[in-house]
Amino acid sequence: MFYSKKLKKFKKIKHCFFSRKNGFSKGKYKSLNCGRGSNDNRQDVSKNLGFVAKKMRVKKSKLILMHQTHGSKVVEIKKNNYKQKIFADAMITRMRGVCLGVVTADCVPIILYDVKNEIIGCIHAGWKGAYSGIIKNTISKIKKLNSNTKIYASIGPCISKKSYEVDLIFYKKFINRSYNYKKYFLKKNENKKMFNLRKFISDKLKKLDVSIDHVNHDTFTEKTNFFSFRRSFKLKQNDYGRCISTIHLI
Numbered sequence: 001m002f003y004s005k006k007l008k009k010f011k012k013i014k015h016c017f018f019s020r021k022n023g024f025s026k027g028k029y030k031s032l033n034c035g036r037g038s039n040d041n042r043q044d045v046s047k048n049l050g051f052v053a054k055k056m057r058v059k060k061s062k063l064i065l066m067h068q069t070h071g072s073k074v075v076e077i078k079k080n081n082y083k084q085k086i087f088a089d090a091m092i093t094r095m096r097g098v099c100l101g102v103v104t105a106d107c108v109p110i111i112l113y114d115v116k117n118e119i120i121g122c123i124h125a126g127w128k129g130a131y132s133g134i135i136k137n138t139i140s141k142i143k144k145l146n147s148n149t150k151i152y153a154s155i156g157p158c159i160s161k162k163s164y165e166v167d168l169i170f171y172k173k174f175i176n177r178s179y180n181y182k183k184y185f186l187k188k189n190e191n192k193k194m195f196n197l198r199k200f201i202s203d204k205l206k207k208l209d210v211s212i213d214h215v216n217h218d219t220f221t222e223k224t225n226f227f228s229f230r231r232s233f234k235l236k237q238n239d240y241g242r243c244i245s246t247i248h249l250i
Contacts, residue, residue: 001055004154006213007113007247013120014056015111015247017156017215019225023048028237033227034103035242036065049244056246058099063246065101066091070128074141089129090138092121094145099248105227106164106219108201109156109245112138112210117146120247125201131174135204151210156245159230161186161196163220168193219243 002017023032024047029040032048053060064077066086075086077093077100091100092112100122102109107126113119123129123138143149166185171193174181184200185193198214205212219226232240 002157002215002217004111004213004215006152006211007111007154010113010115010152012118012250013113013247014250015113015154015245016055017109017111017154017245018052018055018243020227020241020243021225023051025241028232028239029241032243033241034065034101034244035105035227035240037067037103038241039239040241052101052244052246053099056099056248058097058248062098063101064091064098065103065244066124068103068124070124070126072129072133072137074134074138076141076145089125089134090121090123090141092119092138092142092145094119094249096249099246101244101246103242103244104156104158104219105229105232105240105242106159107229108158108197109243110135110201110205111154111156111245111247112142113152113247114142114146115150115152116148117142118249119145119149120249122245122247127170127195127197127200130197130201130204131177135201136208139205139208139210153205153210153212154215155198155202155205155212156215157217157219157222157226157243158198159220159228160198160218161194163218163230164195164197165192166195167191170195
């Protein structure tokens with residue numbers, strides 16, 4: 001379990017970036033796989049989510065997860081919708097007693113707290129979501145509730161630039177949008193670049209006047225701590241587990 005130094009200072013919230021340890025799943029999903037979209041044993045995933053809810057001191061029914069789509073949709077969780085299926089890549093809420101969760105396996109989990117208005121949030125930011133506006137959309141949704149904000153964000157464990165190899169089609173997609181995006185890429189060879197997803201995302205948050213800190217771990221190389229889509233793909237596994245990151249208002 002990993003924590004943000006900044007967010008730990010606030011007494012009105014509880015948060016955690018969970019590792020893959022302390023769970024019930026077996027095999028390639030060992031052990032705290034919280035991915036309901038994985039092909040893991042349903043009961044094991046349910047037990048894992050029960051463990052997370054207990055650690056966060058909420059009822060399991062109040063641990064809210066999204067059906068993540070790598071899109072840019074943000075949903076505000078309220079009393080009238082928290083029991084429904086949430087198709088989104090970010091959530092915000094002012095509700096107490098519910099815990100927001102985001103699952104990742106190389107993508108970036110972001111946990112948010114607006115101190116002035118006691119609004120919490122979480123974002124699932126892969127390259128697709130970050131490219132298509134999930135970060136800006138989430139901050140805008142918080143500011144719609146109250147424009148006078150002081151937002152803190154913790155950027156959790158994700159794939160690092162030394163592990164994130166991309167092809168030239170990927171690179172050109174970014175450069176065609178903005179030549180400034182060149183700074184997020186390092187040349188590996190004639191056909192490959194290394195992409196700095198963490199910096200791409202942190203710069204977007206900084207531009208939106210969000211105060212950030214990093215829980216800086218590489219999900220690809222730290223195989224005992226984290227699940228990794230890319231590592232599983234390289235090992236020719238047909239599926240992979242997901243780690244969970246959570247926050248709630250006390």
